[in-house]
Amino acid sequence: MNSRHQEYSSLCYISPNGDIIVPEGISLGTKGPLPSLNLQSGIYEIASSDGEDLYIRSTIDHATRLRSHRDLGSSDRWLNTTHRLYSIVRTLSPESFTYSVLQPAKNLLTSFNEVHPGFNLSIKDAQLLEAFTKYELAIVEQSYLDH
Secondary structure (H helix, E strand, O other), rough: OOOOOOOOOOOOOOOOOOOOEEOOEEOOOOOOOOOOOOOOEEEEEEOOOOOOEEEEEOOHHHHHHHHHHHHHHOHHHOOOOOHHHHHHHHHHOHEEEEEEHHHEEEEHHHHHHOOOOOOOOOOHHHHHHHHHHHHEEEEEHHHHHOO
């Protein structure tokens, strides 16, 4: 399992006129199972339908993260929040936003379990693989934010 220093292709591209083209996303208000996003890691974008607001982050599980943003943005807990995303989602509704995967990434824990299905990792080892995944994602996420 050699995933260190591996390049992952971005799903975004630059059009001939210089615009950044982002893959079509799904509504932040989507309910029900999300099999195509379940346990998938990578960089994502949440964008308002009017294109005014954009939020870029990373996750080790897109399905869980999408549901979390939807639920937190709709929660009364964030009624008087200073968290800009949740404040805007609450004002406009989750259906006014799309969740797009910008760049897939390898989840080292998932990869290890696929390669070694019968091996039982200790909790510490599993946490370490998850931490390495989050670290690599944070570096790639920062490159998106910088650009």
